[in-house]
Amino acid sequence: MILLLLALVLVFAALIRIRMLGYPLERDEGEYAYAGQLILQGVPPYQLAYNMKLPGIYAAYALILAVFGQSPGGIHWGLLLVNAGAIVLVFALARRLFGPVAGIAAAATYALLSASQSVLGTAAHATHFVVLPALAGLLLLLQADETRALWAYFWSGVLLGVAFLMKQHGAVFVLFGFAFLFSRLLRRGPEPSTGHLARTFLFCAGVILPVGVTCILLLRAGVFDKFWFWTFSYARQYAAEASPADGWRNLGFELPHVLAYSKPLWALAGVGLLAAWSRKEQRARALYVTGFLVASVLGVCPGLYFRGHYFILLLPAIAILAGAPVGLAMRFLIEKRSPAALCYVLPALLFAIPWGRCLARQAEVFFELAPAQVCKLTYGANPFVEAPAIARYIAAHSGSDERVAILGSEPEIYFYSRRRSASGHIYMYGLMEKQPYAKRMQQEMIREIEAARPTFLLVVAIPTSWLAREESEKLLFHWYPRYLAEHYRLTGLIDIPQSGEAVYRWDDEAATYSPRSPYVVYVHRRKA
Structure with a gap:
């Protein structure tokens, strides 16, 4: 039943995005598509297109263009698959933390919120491409913590390194992964061998590997100087341009737009955060998801610009927290030996009402307007x-x-x-x-x-x-x-x-x- 519900969530997300395959490219997508097109022609990043974005997103677009064709439809087919992968990973992470019912609610929440125009979710922004490897890396790190498998530490690091290469904001998930690893190793205490050192080394080596390989490739292509100037020297100036007062103004302007269609689900996520801390046996999981939330918030903050699509980085944490009270409510009712119908109906209503309200507010965009109309309405x-x-x-x-x-x-x-x-x-x-x-x-x-x-x-x-x-x-x-x-x-x-x-x-x-x-x-x- 759980897998069937997950499949229905994926079908729902796919139907929304298939309607929007012809959505005109906006300028960020245009940049990535142009750079990807040049890569397919043998032109390296930063040679004919200068920007502070890291080259992972250009490589991702080049792959999508090669597979699905050089058109908005091809790009948005790629986004559909990336988004589907993220939905599955949100489900897996929420299930591990709060149970399978919470996983389904979290997956449905992420599917809806990540498609919303309030975060420019129809466009294939780099933040979508950060979320996929970041979630995969963090999930694999949890598995590594349980199994102690050395390979899992390494590949977790590789995935988080890829998340960073998609956009600098991905660095917060690398830091969160390292903080989780370090805290778990400290809690386990001393080992008879160099196990702690080996695990830390493998994780860090995994993070460094994709970044190092990318730098070598850019050096060999003769564009490393341009890459360094745009992604570090200029990017540092860009990030420092906005003052804290500017940041508050930017946040005050953007946050109401982000929340415009989804306040009920964000409120449910707030309930989930409180519920996660309400039970003593849940404290370790509550600490993890709180840390993930803090890291995600920090991922939105670089430069203090608070662009709408930056908030996509926050959506997995919000989705998991929105799923938490659903799973915890069902567990509580089962423990109290409530009637079977009540155990399922009440948690379902707890989730379905806010989720349905958020969907209804966006029904025109999702189900009625043509892609060009949605683009015009948005931009x-x-x-x-x-x-x-x-x-x-x-x-x-x-x-x-x-x-x-x-x-x-x-x-x-x-x-x-x-x-x-x-x-x-x-x-x-x-x-x-x-x-x-x-x-x-x-x-x-x-x-x-x-x-x-x-x-x-x-x-x-x-x-x-x-x-x-x-x-x-x-x-x-x-x-x-x-x-x-x-x-x-x-x-x-x-x-x-x-x-x-x-x-x-x-x-x-x-x-x-x-x-x-x-x-x-x-x-x-x-x-x-």
Whole structure:
């Protein structure tokens, strides 16, 4: 029965995600897809696409593109499988801690919350790819603690190392795993041999192995300097940019959105945390899940930006805690020798009511709206719905070896068009930030574009594609109008409203059209 219920949860999650296979790529997905596409062409990360993300997510996307095809549907099939794996692991972890009924409730909770638009769950963000190996590593570490098998310590470390490679935030799960290992070894006391040292060494070696192999591969590819600059030097500046006051504002803005559809399940998780500590015999498990919760909260905090999709890292802990009171309530009723029907009905209602309310609040998104409508509802005037049409025009009017430059943060257009970027700066955000490398980055982008002489140069006149501020370096803004006037002519204009369909004007029509919206993408082609 338990496995049948788990299968039903997986079918539910799959049905939601199959409806959204055609969901347009947003810019993070576009970055990963473009980098993965380049890997399949033999181009290493950080050579033609600069970003602070670690390369694990690029490798994961390359694998998905190779298996499922280079399209949004292919990417979202990959996400469906990654999410299904995470659901099974949430079930397994909750079952180990609080019993099989808690496992089912936790799996159903994670399936629902991780698909929610409140955490941008439809998009294949790197946080989904952190969760899968992190849960597998922590589950294997629990098995290692029980069986004392040396191989399990090593492979647990490998999986947690992979979680870190998917996104820097994964480091918190490495630290949690090490803290759990260290505390358990201390509790066991001295051993007659060097067992403690061997287990610690194997775990740490496992963590280091995927990171070390990745560094060697990047060194051999000749991009290690770029990798180090973007993922450590620049990333350190990025993480330090927001002040604690900024962090509180960011959290105050984002948290209500995260909780918008799911407050009942988060409240149930709070009950679960209290219930886990309420019984003396549960204290060790309560301590574990509390530590996991703390680590997950810390995983959301780096940089104090609190992006919606960062909260995906917190969802496994919330799901397990939401399942805990269901399993504990059933156990309590059975111990009190309550009627059999009561033992099943009350825990089921305890879970079904909040879960059903959360589902009902999102029914329109899950079951009615088309993928493009959901994307527009979520991202407004960001040009994600329009990007495929722009890319088709570029692909139809350029050769496969010709370059494209985008003054804006829309790497999904490079991916769709299968054209390489004239500059490695595929995002404008770092160039607009108040950080010491901003001017150097703008100068580098200008040099790269002028050297590449791209066939198309796009200007994305949408604030969220730049996030420019008053104190931003203005060199790029002074340069590109003159460069465009001298070398390019307008051949495309996409007028994007906050809601509804965009207006596309190509070639001669573009020059005479007056945009009605302040959100416009301008497509320029190099003069003959």
